[in-house]
Amino acid sequence: MGDQVTFILVEAAWVLLNFICIIMLPSLFVGLIVGVFQAATQIQEMTLSFIPKxxxxxxxxxxFGSDMSQMWLGFTKKITAMIMDL
Structure with missing residues (x-):
């Protein structure tokens, strides 16, 4: 039972990390590009950084929405199969 709980927690953390990386990394990259542009041109408009993000x-x-939903569906299927095996 303890191994199953550990497996579920590790798998949930892995899915969450994948979701965070897929969503946050492009936003961070775009924010960096816009920040450099704002620093170079001295334009300090807040919407200039918000809209591209x-x-x-x-x-x-x-x-990547379909890939994310497939990851979530795979995780849910694993958990459901573990529950059925109990």
């Missing part, structure tokens, strides 16, 4: 997030969710 939103567009990158929408693009990532459209492009």
């Amino acid at each position: 939103i567009f990158s997030l929408v693009f990532v969710l459209i492009y």
Whole structure:
């Protein structure tokens, strides 16, 4: 029983880490590019950094949404199979 709980926690952490990396890394990269642009041009408009991050997030969710749902579905199937084996 303890091994199953450990397996579930490790798998949940792995899925969460994948989701975070898929969503956050492009937003961080776009924020860095916009920050460098703002520093170079001395434009200090808050929406200039917010709008590209939103567009990158929408693009990532459209492009990787099916992969993310497949990861979540695989995790759910593993957990369901473990529950059925009890």
